[in-house]
Amino acid sequence: MTTSLRAFLRYLAVAGRCQAGLDGAVPAYAHWQLADMPRYLSTEQVDRLIAACDGDVGGRRRDRAIVLLLVRLGLRAGDVAQLRLADIEWQTGSLRVCGKSRYEVRLPLPQDVGDAIAAYLECRPSTRRNDLLFLRTIAPCRPFRRGDGISSVVKRIMKRADIVAPVKGAHALRHTAATEMLRHGVPLDKIGLVLRHRGIDTTAHYAKADVALLKQVAQPWPEAL
Template identity: 85%
Template structure:
């Protein structure tokens, strides 16, 4: 099948590329499409007098717009052709045949931002996404008000914040407030700016924990878990994920980052390390442990990883962050026919907390399971228990 493809400019590297695609779990039809794309790419590069180390995917993409190559074999401009060419170029880079694309060098990261990132990781235990977000806002502040913090004045900082806030929603603005204040406090501690500048960053007017907890009913949770029944790898994985979220109230990132070493089968416990490296051991319920074990029996083995959960579409790899886990929940909710304004993994965390409260678990114990820093955050879930609220509510004086 590959003989006619091997005769082209990409031929010497197609067998190795095919072996990589097979190891990564691509099925035969998809791999063939990518191999055709690789062969097509080779002919285009050769036709323009280029060598393998001169591959420019932008030029190839432009060629595909009006491609009439007789060898294309259906591999003209579509997702498989473009993505296959990208994978082939990545493979050539890995084996040293192709050099990395020459792109306009991004501005060097300011030294202050680099040190701020290191400080966040060491002293705040911040995750990579948080560090990236804080660094972006810190760099924006440096660009807007100058690279010498000793010369900064409150008016300039407030002006920067108000300009950015006018273009964003309340969620983004809350994060901007937090990141700028953290950066300014860091600079003050390091003696690089006047103390107190963090206080000039306005707080966004949004009442914390003012809304009602977002949760599913017990019947909806049962339907959600039932929607993951089946022997397919994806269904087994999804069932284990749903149970971890609904029974233990884990965050999406906790599930994405779960490793084999975190599951202590002998003691029936689970080690979870979330925000700020706050690590706890949680009891592993029997049904949750059974679901994980059932998934591990058929978990893809082509991708060497110590992460428990992998994607089920090639190339098999771990979930980089919690967004993928939330996508799994959203698809399961759709299969279960659950109509709710709240979608994603976090609604199951709220659900777990609400269920624990309704079963009489004290707020402080719920806070330990959810790894809350303060009891006020956990008390937020008491709003969902009307019976409990009736017990603590005081009658109006006229009723006495």
């Protein structure tokens, strides 16, 4: 708003509607880096989100695998869209992920995530054109080309689960995964490895302290004598 106001005042000055330099009177807005709280789901909301994927039809099995990949491993929507069948290393129980800048890592495949993927593969439509893991449910069942499709799937699941959150989509689950790891005592550097962050500051933005938990241990403010 302040940026727009300054631009408007500069326009008025050029048009001769006000004196020049008036835009300098608009005060600066203090905004510190990493000051915002991450937008994540509570544990109860995550349980409801996963429960909304219950069912044996192919679409529900696919949705469950997608949600678990996002909320357990903190993958980006684009990472999920680009996952290939060859990226699942069943023997070692790991998942090969190639994210931004072609940065490739191997992440451990949790049991429930592996079970969900295996259940989806049992009813996954067959296609000869590529080996991308997740396909759309509407014929001709093409794969997701970008992360936008994965985010749309998550939004529909959140609506089905009647979850009201400040932000909807796959990125909210990435924040949730980071916050859950921090809540269970995982150090920030280890969380950064899972999320594939280059710097600890980025990880700190994703995984911040659980405010509800801090309220339980906060000491009352001493009264004035």
